[in-house]
Amino acid sequence: MAVCIAVIAKENxxxxxxxxxxxxxxxxxxxxxxxxxxxDEKISAMGKALVDQRELYLGLLYPTEDYKVYGYxxxxxxxxxxxxxSSNTALRDxxxxxxxxxxxxxxxxVMCNPFYNPGDxxxxxxxxxxxxxxxxxxx
Amino acid sequence: xxxxxxxxxxxxxxxxxxxxxxxxxxxxxxxNGRVLELFRAAQLPNDVVLQIxxxxxxxxxxxxxxxxxxIALKLVAVAQSGxxxxxxxxxxxxxxxxxxxVASKNxxxxxxxxxxxxxxxxxxxxxxxxxxxxxxxxxxxxxxSHDTVQPRASADQQEPASPIVSPQQSPPTSPHTWRKHxxxxxxxxxxxxxxxxxxxxxxxxxxxxxxxxxxAVWSGHSPPPPQENWVSFADxxxxxxxxxxxxxxxxxxxxxxxxxxxxxxNEIRRQSSSYDDPWKITDEQRQYYINQFKTIQPDLNGxxxxxxxxxxxxxxxxxxxxLSHIWELSDFDKDGALTLDEFCAAFHLxxxxxxxxxxxxxxxxxxxxxxxxxxxxxxxxxxxxxxxxSGSPAEAPxxxxxxxxxxxxxxxxxxQSSEQWETFSERSSSSQTLTQFDSNIAPADPDTAIVHPVxxxxxxxxxxMQEMELKRTSSDHTNPTSPLLVKxxxxxxxNKINSAVKFASGNTVADxxxxxxxxxxxxxxxxxxxxxxxxxxxxxxxxxxPPPPPPRPQPSHSRSSSLDMNRTxxxxxxxxxxGVVAQPPAVPPRPQPSQASxxxxxxxxxxxxxxxxxxxxxxxxxEQPNFADFSQFEVLAAxxxxxxxxxxxxxxxxxxxxxxxxPLAPPPKPVRRRLKSEDELxxxxxxxxxxxxxxxxxxxxxxxxxxxxxxxxxxIQASIRRNKETNTVLxxxxxxxxxxxxxxxxxxxxLEVQLEQLRPFSHL
Numbered sequence: 059m060a061v062c063i064a065v066i067a068k069e070n071x072x073x074x075x076x077x078x079x080x081x082x083x084x085x086x087x088x089x090x091x092x093x094x095x096x097x098d099e100k101i102s103a104m105g106k107a108l109v110d111q112r113e114l115y116l117g118l119l120y121p122t123e124d125y126k127v128y129g130y131x132x133x134x135x136x137x138x139x140x141x142x143x144s145s146n147t148a149l150r151d152x153x154x155x156x157x158x159x160x161x162x163x164x165x166x167x168v169m170c171n172p173f174y175n176p177g178d179x180x181x182x183x184x185x186x187x188x189x190x191x192x193x194x195x196x197x
Numbered sequence: 198x199x200x201x202x203x204x205x206x207x208x209x210x211x212x213x214x215x216x217x218x219x220x221x222x223x224x225x226x227x228x229n230g231r232v233l234e235l236f237r238a239a240q241l242p243n244d245v246v247l248q249i250x251x252x253x254x255x256x257x258x259x260x261x262x263x264x265x266x267x268i269a270l271k272l273v274a275v276a277q278s279g280x281x282x283x284x285x286x287x288x289x290x291x292x293x294x295x296x297x298x299v300a301s302k303n304x305x306x307x308x309x310x311x312x313x314x315x316x317x318x319x320x321x322x323x324x325x326x327x328x329x330x331x332x333x334x335x336x337x338x339x340x341x342s343h344d345t346v347q348p349r350a351s352a353d354q355q356e357p358a359s360p361i362v363s364p365q366q367s368p369p370t371s372p373h374t375w376r377k378h379x380x381x382x383x384x385x386x387x388x389x390x391x392x393x394x395x396x397x398x399x400x401x402x403x404x405x406x407x408x409x410x411x412x413a414v415w416s417g418h419s420p421p422p423p424q425e426n427w428v429s430f431a432d433x434x435x436x437x438x439x440x441x442x443x444x445x446x447x448x449x450x451x452x453x454x455x456x457x458x459x460x461x462x463n464e465i466r467r468q469s470s471s472y473d474d475p476w477k478i479t480d481e482q483r484q485y486y487i488n489q490f491k492t493i494q495p496d497l498n499g500x501x502x503x504x505x506x507x508x509x510x511x512x513x514x515x516x517x518x519x520l521s522h523i524w525e526l527s528d529f530d531k532d533g534a535l536t537l538d539e540f541c542a543a544f545h546l547x548x549x550x551x552x553x554x555x556x557x558x559x560x561x562x563x564x565x566x567x568x569x570x571x572x573x574x575x576x577x578x579x580x581x582x583x584x585x586x587s588g589s590p591a592e593a594p595x596x597x598x599x600x601x602x603x604x605x606x607x608x609x610x611x612x613q614s615s616e617q618w619e620t621f622s623e624r625s626s627s628s629q630t631l632t633q634f635d636s637n638i639a640p641a642d643p644d645t646a647i648v649h650p651v652x653x654x655x656x657x658x659x660x661x662m663q664e665m666e667l668k669r670t671s672s673d674h675t676n677p678t679s680p681l682l683v684k685x686x687x688x689x690x691x692n693k694i695n696s697a698v699k700f701a702s703g704n705t706v707a708d709x710x711x712x713x714x715x716x717x718x719x720x721x722x723x724x725x726x727x728x729x730x731x732x733x734x735x736x737x738x739x740x741x742x743p744p745p746p747p748p749r750p751q752p753s754h755s756r757s758s759s760l761d762m763n764r765t766x767x768x769x770x771x772x773x774x775x776g777v778v779a780q781p782p783a784v785p786p787r788p789q790p791s792q793a794s795x796x797x798x799x800x801x802x803x804x805x806x807x808x809x810x811x812x813x814x815x816x817x818x819x820e821q822p823n824f825a826d827f828s829q830f831e832v833l834a835a836x837x838x839x840x841x842x843x844x845x846x847x848x849x850x851x852x853x854x855x856x857x858x859x860p861l862a863p864p865p866k867p868v869r870r871r872l873k874s875e876d877e878l879x880x881x882x883x884x885x886x887x888x889x890x891x892x893x894x895x896x897x898x899x900x901x902x903x904x905x906x907x908x909x910x911x912x913i914q915a916s917i918r919r920n921k922e923t924n925t926v927l928x929x930x931x932x933x934x935x936x937x938x939x940x941x942x943x944x945x946x947x948l949e950v951q952l953e954q955l956r957p958f959s960h961l
Contacts, residue, residue: 170528170531171521171533172502172524172533173507181521182522
């Protein structure tokens with residue numbers, strides 16, 4: 059479903075990027091990078107109000123002809139960016155939200171691991187498995 | 198390679214031999230040539246010699262370090278005694294005589310041996326430990342560190358047992374590593390040199406000492422577990438932990454030896470059981486893990502925080518990535534802390550990893566908490582820890598929610614885990630008692646995909662709400678007061694009721710409406726409504742922004758109240774305003790919604806609507822004798838605001854007999870007009886006012902009720918009863934009206950038919 063999933067830290071460096079290998083990964087990296095600007099824009103637009111659960115999900119950041127990019131930001135300004143294929147039967151917003159929720163949960167599990175230093179790349183197998191499960195079916 | 202423990206005599210003998218071979222005086226490495234000569238002198242077949250050399254690691258290293266040399270000598274002794282050459286046999290074989298070397302130069306050594314053996318018999322205890330060959334297998338250095346780091350406790354135990362230790366290790370030839378351990382072992386602990394320094398894991402040995410592995414069991418047993426596993430494991434524990442079994446010293450060095458024996462026994466058993474289940478934790482291992490747990494967290498029911506666990510497991514020298522994976526596997530509830538079971542699982546995984554087992558992708562069943570709980574009844578008291586845990590958000594509380602689903606899923610699996618049941622149920626019950634959440638949402642514990650707790654909607658169906666909201670011309674936010682009103686037992690409620698009354702005086706229908714609701718409810722309903730509304734308003738902010746008024750058993754209330762309100766607006770002058778003001782709060786619940794009530798509903802909604810309605814059915818209204826009677830009510834209401842409800846009942850009774858009068862009789866009209874001067878002024882709203890008058894009259898009896906209720910709970914209940922009575926009255930009224938409506942319709946139809954019949958003739 060998702061073609062590329064990225065976890066970006068607060069300082070806008072990637073903690074985790076994974077794309078389906080069929081495409082040139084560099085393209086996805088670039089898309090994620092450019093989408094960060096949109097994310098920042100949305101975050102600042104939210105204003106002073108404390109973000110709640112609903113606002114964590116930023117929704118469609120921008121669509122291209124082939125792909126759609128969705129964003130999600132946590133309370134600690136860790137961003138999840140997901141690129142999905144447009145040709146997919148349009149994924150419902152709820153599905154995207156649930157995918158982000160799963161991502162968020164897995165991310166917090168990784169954080170809970172005392173052996174994980176915040177700021178390191180995420181190398182958890184559990185996290186990888188979860189991401190893989192969200193990225194299958196692309197062929 | 199496991200550590201080699203030598204008796205005193207052996208130690209001396211071996212060191213002599215070592216120095217003998219150490220022609221280069223390196224004190225560390227023995228020339229291979231000399232060693233080979235020595236071995237040949239041992240009169241062992243060549244292949245045995247080669248095997249010995251391989252076993253002791255010399256072939257791997259390419260040279261004979263002291264440890265290798267010692268091990269080799271031991272193996273020579275083993276071989277000479279006829280035991281099979283195994284790595285473990287250097288420690289397992291009891292009563293091993295010193296190796297005999299028949300070469301001439303060995304004679305003196307044999308003499309030494311003889312002397313040493315005699316000495317050894319006298320002393321009996323041994324402590325010399327040979328450092329394991331460096332770089333041997335996957336060294337479980339953590340285990341090695343066990344003995345050293347945590348020495349104090351075990352040191353005390355071993356103090357009496359190892360007086361020999363110090364002298365053993367004091368020989369000047371002891372390598373530097375030994376000296377280091379001499380310091381450590383100065384406490385009496387026969388601790389083992391670590392091939393690598395670094396934090397030592399606390400008493401691996403000590404824990405083992407706690408185990409009950411009997412020497413007797415051990416000594417006579419020389420199982421052949423997979424050799425490589427054996428070797429690898431042997432390398433890991435500090436040689437101290439694996440002491441050779443010497444008969445004389447058995448009794449003395451109980452702790453140290455049992456440590457070793459236990460360790461090896463564990464290992465052996467583990468490996469033997471590995472054929473069945475590689476992840477099963479044996480009793481000794483469990484006991485050892487528990488002891489380790491205690492060193493970090495004395496309370497067996499408590500938790501080891503993540504940071505402490507990190508330090509602990511870092512000592513094992515496994516790569517951080519693997520430790521991270523082990524953590525992910527073992528932290529079952531994803532709370533960032535380890536319970537005893539989780540700790541045992543993690544420890545076991547580390548042990549396995551150090552011994553070459555690959556980490557599984559998911560936690561093996563035998564390591565899951567449930568099995569662990571079964572074994573140790575002493576840990577059943579986990580509940581307090583759990584309680585405390587759930588009480589205090591340990592690590593990221595939000596992380597708890599993610600793991601909730603996992604917990605939920607594992608619940609069926611944990612049938613046998615009483616301890617876990619307690620913990621989980623503790624968590625779940627705690628959350629359930631706090632708020633009325635959905636049952637499938639797990640407690641505060643790390644669980645769930647950040648499920649937003651959805652409080653159970655206690656308010657009745659939204660139909661009521663919507664109806665009420667429709668009726669409300671301007672449903673304002675005074676509604677929040679309405680839930681608060683529904684608390685007969687609180688003075689605050691009284692205040693709110695008063696305020697509601699005040700609201701009703703000036704404000705919209707809704708206020709009095711809602712407040713009247715409070716009166717109409719049963720005490721139980723009120724209570725339930727209160728709770729429902731509280732939960733509703735408190736926990737479901739995303740519901741209708743203005744919390745709907747208290748749920749009504751019947752939605753007719755809005756109509757009646759709105760009727761009153763309309764009457765208030767249209768009919769009441771200053772005279773009745775006060776009364777009407779008071780009336781809305783006491784509006785009884787409407788009769789059950791029915792189709793007939795539809796028109797009734799519509800009428801009050803809008804005065805205009807009423808007018809149209811009345812205009813459309815002018816015939817029907819006069820046909821309803823009740824209206825006429827109601828006009829009487831109006832009169833009464835107009836005259837006496839505080840009309841008693843009994844009067845209503847009487848008038849209602851009067852209505853009934855009047856039903857028999859000709860429905861078509863216009864007389865009611867003049868009666869109405871006569872009685873209601875106000876109505877003459879507003880003929881358009883005549884029927885409407887009559888309708889309103891009905892209810893107004895009904896309500897008139899209750900104007901004082903709200904006020905009195907505000908003061909007395911009993912009054913409230915009395916008013917509730919009265920409202921109920923009015924409810925029934927109105928219900929009956931409604932049914933009667935509907936019946937009249939049907940009759941009227943029938944008559945109309947018949948009339949039209951007649952008209953039709955007549956008309957054609959008229960044309961003619």
